[in-house]
Structure formats: C-alpha cells, structure tokens
Amino acid sequence: MKLVNSTPSAFGRKVAIALKEKNIAFEMIMDVPWNDRTIVPQHSPLQQLPILVTDEGENIYDSMYILEWLERRHPEPALLPKDVDGALAVKRLQLLSERLMEVIVLVVFEEQREHPSAAWTERQRRKLGGGIAEVARLVGTRVPAAGEPITYADIATASALTWFDFMLSNGLFAQVPEARWRQQYPNLVAYVDALEARPSFAGTRPVMFQVDLPAVVH
Numbered sequence: 495m496k497l498v499n500s501t502p503s504a505f506g507r508k509v510a511i512a513l514k515e516k517n518i519a520f521e522m523i524m525d526v527p528w529n530d531r532t533i534v535p536q537h538s539p540l541q542q543l544p545i546l547v548t549d550e551g552e553n554i555y556d557s558m559y560i561l562e563w564l565e566r567r568h569p570e571p572a573l574l575p576k577d578v579d580g581a582l583a584v585k586r587l588q589l590l591s592e593r594l595m596e597v598i599v600l601v602v603f604e605e606q607r608e609h610p611s612a613a614w615t616e617r618q619r620r621k622l623g624g625g626i627a628e629v630a631r632l633v634g635t636r637v638p639a640a641g642e643p644i645t646y647a648d649i650a651t652a653s654a655l656t657w658f659d660f661m662l663s664n665g666l667f668a669q670v671p672e673a674r675w676r677q678q679y680p681n682l683v684a685y686v687d688a689l690e691a692r693p694s695f696a697g698t699r700p701v702m703f704q705v706d707l708p709a710v711v712h
C-alpha cells in the first residue's frame with residue numbers, strides 16, 4: 495500500500511501510526527497539497543491528504559475513514575475495543591481530538607489572512623480551551639505502558655496534542671494560549687509522553703515543510 499502524506503500532517507500521522515501498530519508494510523509518498531505538482535487531485539475528489547492507495551489501486555481517503563477501513567480490513571491487532579461501551583468511549587475521544595485538529599487549522603489559516611477576524615479566532619480559542627479540558631477529563635489517569643494495546647483515541651489524541659506543540663514551536667498560532675496544554679494538564683503530559691515513546695509514534699513525528707501559507711489563503 496501507499497500512503498500519500500505530508501511531513502507536518504497530523505491527519506496523515508494518525509494513519510501512519512495505525513499502519514505501524516498493525517504491522518502493515520506501506521510506502522510513504524510525501525506531497526504538498528497546495529503545490530502545483532500535487533498528486534492529491536488524482537486520488538481524492540476532496541483534494542486533501544492523507545490518502546491510502548491499496549495494492550489494487552483503490553483510493554481510500556479522509557483519515558477518519560481510512561482508520562475505519564483499516565480496522566475492518568485488518569482487524570488484528572485491534573485498535574478499537576470489541577465491546578460496545580469500550581468502542582463508543584474510544585470513538586468519542588477520537589472524534590473530539592480530530593475535531594480539535596480541524597479547529598487549529600481554522601485558526602492557522604485565519605491568522606494568514608490580510609485582515610484576520612478577532613471574533614472568529616476568539617470563537618475557535620474557546621472551542622480549543624474547552625475541548626482540551628474535556629480531553630484531559632476523558633483521558634484521566636491513563637498512561638499506556640510500553641507494548642500495552644492502544645486505541646484510535648490514543649493515536650488521535652497524542653497526534654493532536656503533539657501537533658499543537660509542533661505548531662507552537664514553529665511560530666504558528668502564538669496568540670492562542672489555550673494550545674499550551676502541557677502547562678495546564680500534567681495528566682496529558684504523562685499520557686502523551688508515554689505514547690510518543692512507542693516506535694510507531696517516535697518514527698512519525700511531524701516535520702516542517704516550506705509552504706507559502708499566505709499565498710494559499712489569498
């Protein structure tokens with residue numbers, strides 16, 4: 495299989511981690527969806543990555559659907575509990591973390607506009623603050639030990655929070671103190687650091703690329 499991804503993408507990183515946790519061999523194709531020579535439109539009508547291209551040439555797109563597809567096509571080792579309550583709890587935290595990633599994208603692009611809307615950014619900041627507080631509540635005292643089975647909620651949550659760190663360290667959304675979760679939630683620090691020590695996470699950390707974001711927005 496091939497994974498069309500980009501080096502900083504947390505959406506793509508979720509898929510790469512899941513593939514590694516499931517011991518599925520894949521080739522990574524790095525792309526920049528805003529560049530003229532992007533291959534993304536050839537594989538997805540949504541023109542977004544990540545895209546998983548199967549050996550049969552089928553295009554599987556949108557990270558959430560790719561994870562669903564992986565779990566059904568490659569059920570072992572499971573990344574979703576088999577019991578209904580466990581599966582719903584995982585889905586809830588997974589969804590929350592994935593939505594917070596989308597909120598951050600809205601903030602980043604708004605900041606690139608010539609006249610950013612303070613009201614719009616303020617609204618996204620409220621979602622982020624409340625959302626991360628809820629993530630911290632749902633995670634509680636969970637700290638997965640090395641080699642312990644993990645879930646899509648763990649993958650999405652650590653990918654999202656590590657992405658916020660990564661963007662802050664690259665100077666993006668400096669005006670969003672809500673994104674500084676490490677200073678507010680020691681339980682999340684213990685949880686994320688334990689996950690980031692796993693080989694599947696350590697080998698897929700986000701890396702910055704050169705892209706002219708203001709040009710993308712205008």
Ligand SMILES: N[C@@H](CCC(=O)N[C@@H](CS)C(=O)NCC(=O)O)C(=O)O
Pocket residue numbers: 500502503504505506527528541542543544555556557558599
């Ligand atoms: N809902 C999508 C979001 C993916 C996404 O935002 N991908 C970005 C790169 S990280 C992209 O391809 N952006 C190009 C665009 O939106 O036109 C998913 O989960 O796969």
